[in-house]
Every structure is written in C-alpha cells, then in structure tokens.
Amino acid sequence: MAQLTLTALPNIPLIQPGDDLCAIVLKSLAEAGVQLQENDVLIVAQKIVSKAEGRLVRLSDVIPSARALELAEALQKDPRHVEVILQETKEIVRMRPGVIVVEHRLGYVCANAGVDRSNVAPHGAPDDDCLLMLPEAPDRSCAELRRKLREATGVNVGVIVNDSHGRAWRTGTVGVALGAAGVPALLDLRGTPDLFDYPLQVTQVGFADELAAAASLLMGQAAEGRPVIHARGVPYPLREGNAQELIRTKELDLFR
C-alpha cells in the first residue's frame, strides 16, 4: 500500500547566520527517533536556509537608487526594500501598486524577488529593520546539505528548499521548490503508457514542486515554526536533479 509520510522535525531552534543546518537537522532527527533511509527527502524552508547563509540586509544600510525611488512611489513601498528587490531581479514582469512580480536572477517568476520582511531577526537587529533575500544558489545549498548528511549518516537523501509562491490564475500561495539535490525536480513521463496503453498527453510532472507543496502544508506559515519536513515513501526512485529544471524559459513562456 503506497504511503507517503511527512513529519515536521521537532525543536528546530531559531536559525542565526552561520548556523550549521546539517547538525541542527541531525539533532532534530535523533530527537524525533527518525533514522534516515535511502529515498527519504528532507524539505527545508527557504527562510532558514537564507538565515543560516546570512542573506540578511539591514534596511538602514541600503541606499536606494534613483530607479528604486521612482518605482517605490508607484509601488507604495519603502524605496530601500525596492532597491534590494531590484538587486535580486533580472526583469520586472508586472507591477501594480503594492505588487511587483519579477524574474528573479535565478529564473523564478515571483513576487518581490523573494525578498521578505517577515520572520527575520538576526542577532541584535530589530525585527523591522531587516530584509531576507533568497539563498545565493539554492541548488547548491541543497547539494551541500545532502553531502553533509551523507557524510554523517552514510545515507543518500534528497533535499529540497521550498518557498511559497503566488500563481497567475489562482489565489493563494503554494509551496514550490527553489532548490533541489538528489531528487528529480521534473519527472519525465513522456511515453509512459497509461492504464489502456494510450500514450500519456501530460508528460512532465513538477515532482519537487508537489513535494514542496506537501511540506509547505505541514510547515504552516506563521507561528507554528516547522521549517524542516522529513518525507518517507516517495513513490519514485531518487536521482540527481536540480530546481532549474522547473523554470520555464522566457522563450517558452506564453504569459509574459
């Protein structure tokens, strides 16, 4: 009987710049009585990866450019916040008062280039003076955590860094994979016959996104604070992969 079990790892402390996520995850796994197995996947919230990697910017250190000042007025946002968004942005996709949707330098189309004000509080900085950017290279963050976990346990697990993104045509955010290692981000079912041997029309599944969404459900968005989810029973063999597989290039995008 196929079963997928997602467990929120307990007692993950507030993460500070420089923290060793691998050690923290191993400690929590031990407390939860979970022994890693091949084909397990760990899904880690972007926020704690960004924090551990020190991807914080103090608003008071930001000097907005002329362009940021101009856009900030149209957007009704803090110009320093807009400046940091622009620094993480390849191209602005849509803009309305209060909303800026961009192509992030890593290729994701998302709101505010993933630059967030909530849930941020590094050592000593007041809450409302800081912004948190996405990890420098989330696929690399995943690969590093995967490597360290293998070194510590001898087990190959998949690792996903997830975040919540809005969608073009649907309300609400859903979890998506920003980074992945050791999991197929996109599952290619091209040519797989269906129950009646009729070739499947829908051929590529956003596997890591579906797992990211499942984990997001359990993480909660607010005070619950469950930033690491352990998944067991993933019904596909794991393989190498990265979240860049999930990015639709501008040339193939019908909606820009």
Place this chain on the structure above:
Amino acid sequence: MAQLTLTALPNIPLIQPGDDLCAIVLKSLAEAGVQLQENDVLIVAQKIVSKAEGRLVRLSDVIPSARALELAEALQKDPRHVEVILQETKEIVRMRPGVIVVEHRLGYVCANAGVDRSNVAPHGAPDDDCLLMLPEAPDRSCAELRRKLREATGVNVGVIVNDSHGRAWRTGTVGVALGAAGVPALLDLRGTPDLFDYPLQVTQVGFADELAAAASLLMGQAAEGRPVIHARGVPYPLREGNAQELIRTKELDLFR
C-alpha cells in the same frame, strides 16, 4: 510531532459511468484497515469522478463547428476534440500549435479545458474514440461524496477532487483542487503574527491546492492507478469551503 500521512487506497477498480464512488471508497478503506476520523481528507482524481458521472463524449458523435474546424487547423488537433474543448470553454486565453489554454466554464485557466483523451475506456468504446470532460460541478461532486460518507460512517471528512495543471512560469504539472467540500480551499492567514509578531505579508495559502499536489504525487500519472488518497494529520481544523475560492477572477489577473 506534526505528521501528515497520505495513503493510496488499494484495489480501486476501473470506474464506469454510474459507479457509486462512495461504496467503492468505503470498500477500499475497509480493505486498507483505515477507519475514517474527523479531520481526515479524501482526495479523488478528477478522472474517476468524471467517469463515474458519465462525462464521456464519443469522438464519432461530435460534429465540429466552423470555428472548431478553423482552430483545429491552427492547433493541429482533431477538430472534434477542439469542438468539445470549445463547449467547455468560457474564453480562449492563449493558443499556439498543439497548445490551447482556456478559461474553463468553471473559471479554471487550464490546457484543453481539461478535456482529456488518456485513460478513458467506457463500456464497449474503443480507447481512442473517447474524450473525458471535467465533472459538471466538482464542488458539488465533493459535497455529495462527503454527505454520503457521513451518512455511512457518521464521520465528517473533507473531500477534494484534484487534477494536474500546468503553470505559467514553471515546467511540469502539479496537482490542484478542482472541487472541495468540508475543507478550507483557501486558508486566510491575514493578520496572523509570525514568530516575531511581524504581520505576515503572504496571507492566503492555497491549502486545498497544496493537499491536491501532495495527493497527486502519490497517485502517479500512469499505470500505477491510485486514484483515491486518504490524508490524515491535516494541521488545520476543517471547515466548509469550495474550490471556487481558489480562482483568481479575470479582473484581478495580471497575466491575461
């Protein structure tokens, strides 16, 4: 320790028009040794709901309109297939050879108005002569299954009908909720403080979509044939809801 367990219900037979999904689900639950509890959710694949509701059209019975003939040439599709898509369509959103993205009469923006050729084989019809449309009213399908399950077991469960949709900016399909009953489709976290009492910026979560994606992962897309998933441990109290909550109206859509 928060845990979400998804179980693919075993031995679901091939569904035929007129089949009683409630009886089939109850039989499978019994075989799996699962006793329904309050706050459990059942996620049911659109395909079997559509089949049970007889939402099949025989291609040989379809007479394409002039418009379908014209579009079929541009789309390089069977004009009869295009005709059925148009009958389910409120508005064409984008069109390229091989691809038609529409606003479905129920409001979803999706490829081919959800009209699918794969996995369809009603009594006596050859596989490649049939199309399957989305359920007439998926929220109603969910509400009915929920009501019947409550009558049979005394337990209030949530029900979601899911399907796989493409995304504007990301490759691969992910599971989304076409219908829902007894679950919050959209979870409104507006005003919920985060760990540092900073009001959350991202305020609405596509809860039923995240659960639909999780289930989709376990369903597989092809020969596995696991069309009903039981979810236990959903970390929010269930309430009334419907999947129309998840539809962004055209007026609020920045991408049409």
